[in-house]
Amino acid sequence: MSDTPYTPRAFPVSVKGVVIRDGRVLLLRNERDEWELPGGKIELGETPEECLAREIEEETNWPVTVARILDSWMYYIIQVDKYVFIVTYGCHVDSDAPVVVSNEHKEAGLFTEDEIPGLTMPEGYKRSVLSWFAQPDT
Numbered sequence: 001m002s003d004t005p006y007t008p009r010a011f012p013v014s015v016k017g018v019v020i021r022d023g024r025v026l027l028l029r030n031e032r033d034e035w036e037l038p039g040g041k042i043e044l045g046e047t048p049e050e051c052l053a054r055e056i057e058e059e060t061n062w063p064v065t066v067a068r069i070l071d072s073w074m075y076y077i078i079q080v081d082k083y084v085f086i087v088t089y090g091c092h093v094d095s096d097a098p099v100v101v102s103n104e105h106k107e108a109g110l111f112t113e114d115e116i117p118g119l120t121m122p123e124g125y126k127r128s129v130l131s132w133f134a135q136p137d138t
Helices: 048-060 114-119 121-133
Strands: 013-021 025-029 064-077 083-094 107-111
Touching: 013 048, 013 064, 013 121, 025 048, 025 121, 048 083, 064 107, 064 121, 083 121, 114 121
Parallel strands: 013 083
Antiparallel strands: 013 025, 025 107, 064 083
16 A cells, blocks of 8 residues: 555536537637537536637627537647546537637638548547437437
């Protein structure tokens, strides 16, 4: 047994949403030139679902209804040597409005299910997107 006391590690948590409209998933290009799901960090007093709906609307101008958790995993961001705990949710968009990209991202894209495997994005995001495409109510 070690004499070193146990020190728990803390990780930021980020909630992300898979939003599919007209057979295409909404993705955002970040500063690392990767595609990612919209979303962000929970503020005090917010539920994860409230956070996600707020973040997606802030980042894209799309109001959404958050449906259910799809996946979770620990994501290691090599460029900044940091771990983030990611939780993804399936979401339903409540608008036909065009995407308006906030200053947090370089651009938005709408991609078909077949395009997802070839994109530069974390495997966990790909897994979540393909899972939501497989749901009958997306």
